[in-house]
Amino acid sequence: MTEQKPVTETTAKAVPVLPDAQTITEVKHYTDSLFSFRVTRPASLRFRSGEFVMIGLMGDPDPKTGKQRPLLRAYSIASPSWDEEMEFYSIKVQDGPLTSKLQHVKVGNQIILKPKPVGTLVHDALLPGKRLYFFSTGTGFAPFASLLREPQTYEDYDEIIMTHTCREVDELTYGRDLIEGLKTDELLNEVIGEGFWKKIKYYPTTTREESPKMGRITTLIENGELFSDLDIPAIDPATDRAMVCGSLAFNLDIKELMEKAGLKEGANSEPGEFVIEKAFVG
Numbered sequence: 001m002t003e004q005k006p007v008t009e010t011t012a013k014a015v016p017v018l019p020d021a022q023t024i025t026e027v028k029h030y031t032d033s034l035f036s037f038r039v040t041r042p043a044s045l046r047f048r049s050g051e052f053v054m055i056g057l058m059g060d061p062d063p064k065t066g067k068q069r070p071l072l073r074a075y076s077i078a079s080p081s082w083d084e085e086m087e088f089y090s091i092k093v094q095d096g097p098l099t100s101k102l103q104h105v106k107v108g109n110q111i112i113l114k115p116k117p118v119g120t121l122v123h124d125a126l127l128p129g130k131r132l133y134f135f136s137t138g139t140g141f142a143p144f145a146s147l148l149r150e151p152q153t154y155e156d157y158d159e160i161i162m163t164h165t166c167r168e169v170d171e172l173t174y175g176r177d178l179i180e181g182l183k184t185d186e187l188l189n190e191v192i193g194e195g196f197w198k199k200i201k202y203y204p205t206t207t208r209e210e211s212p213k214m215g216r217i218t219t220l221i222e223n224g225e226l227f228s229d230l231d232i233p234a235i236d237p238a239t240d241r242a243m244v245c246g247s248l249a250f251n252l253d254i255k256e257l258m259e260k261a262g263l264k265e266g267a268n269s270e271p272g273e274f275v276i277e278k279a280f281v282g
């Protein structure tokens, strides 16, 4: 019989215990400034697809006291509510307090995940409709990576228009791979019905590198190219709903276009015809 060594106080202290710790299970790097990762999910955490949580790492020790405090940032949950793990899609800001470190996480490392999901990019905040627009730029794709894998999206709408605008072609990879993956997602095909993904019209555009479709989505809405390219009618409050996630400037510009088309902004407390969330502050 092998003798079991007792866990001494010294060995127990050697492993630092993070508050609300979750373990990294997968990391994928896309570009110098974009990566995604998956972590274990707290057993008691329930959330609605499209919501965000606070995640982070312990900060550097305070030079005076030596104490470390958690360094937390808001992150959209990119995985759907039914997934047993949680996925995040992240920027790498080279001098960013959190992401300068977070970009180096490896499988088996731990991060902090505060189990308090919130947000407005949820089905509950929209009135019923037939066509649902997801407008995103950069990492603003993240909440839609969740909603595109959420069965309710296809149960509630006949058509999903997923627009994603980035500066460069490589920055579209995460979104493109995710949409491609839906075609062979056994669970979703079984739950929603084979070919459910045909309801999605994917519209990726770039602004600074040559690609098949170039231009800011705001311009392509204003000049009507979005609608003629996809062979759909212009945005109509009677049938169309929208969720928006990008920089503050992007959100404000899309908000103006939605209001011009006659859509009213909604919230959890009062559902409406479009909802907005910032992809980052600044």
Ligand SMILES: Cc1cc2nc3c(=O)[nH]c(=O)nc-3n(C[C@H](O)[C@H](O)[C@H](O)COP(=O)(O)OP(=O)(O)OC[C@H]3O[C@@H](n4cnc5c(N)ncnc54)[C@H](O)[C@@H]3O)c2cc1C
Pocket (backbone or CB within 6 Å): 052, 073, 074, 075, 076, 077, 088, 089, 090, 091, 093, 095, 096, 097, 098, 099, 100, 138, 139, 142, 143, 277, 278, 279, 280, 281, 282
């Ligand atoms: C509701 C909400 C949801 C968010 N969800 C995500 C998410 O899913 N993925 C994600 O990567 N970030 C997300 N963010 C941004 C995130 O909270 C942090 O800002 C980001 O992780 C960078 O942290 P940092 O400490 O390294 O730098 P910070 O000090 O937080 O940011 C430094 C600067 O980097 C730029 N920046 C920060 N985040 C981004 C970004 N995502 N895209 C482009 N430029 C950025 C801004 O100019 C900012 O001023 C979200 C923010 C909000 C408010």
Ligand SMILES: NC(=O)c1ccc[n+]([C@@H]2O[C@H](COP(=O)([O-])OP(=O)(O)OC[C@H]3O[C@@H](n4cnc5c(N)ncnc54)[C@H](OP(=O)(O)O)[C@@H]3O)[C@@H](O)[C@H]2O)c1
Pocket (backbone or CB within 6 Å): 033, 137, 138, 139, 165, 166, 167, 168, 206, 207, 208, 216, 217, 218, 246, 247, 249, 250, 251, 253
């Ligand atoms: N190579 C780099 O140096 C590099 C690369 C990526 C990110 N960054 C840094 O990261 C931060 C964010 O970059 P990001 O590219 O993720 O986000 P971003 O600057 O918001 O741009 C993402 C996409 O959204 C478009 N966009 C921006 N504002 C818009 C608006 N008001 N209406 C319509 N479309 C709009 C951009 O088009 P436009 O190209 O026309 O602006 C771009 O295609 C910046 O501070 C940047 O300095 C730097």
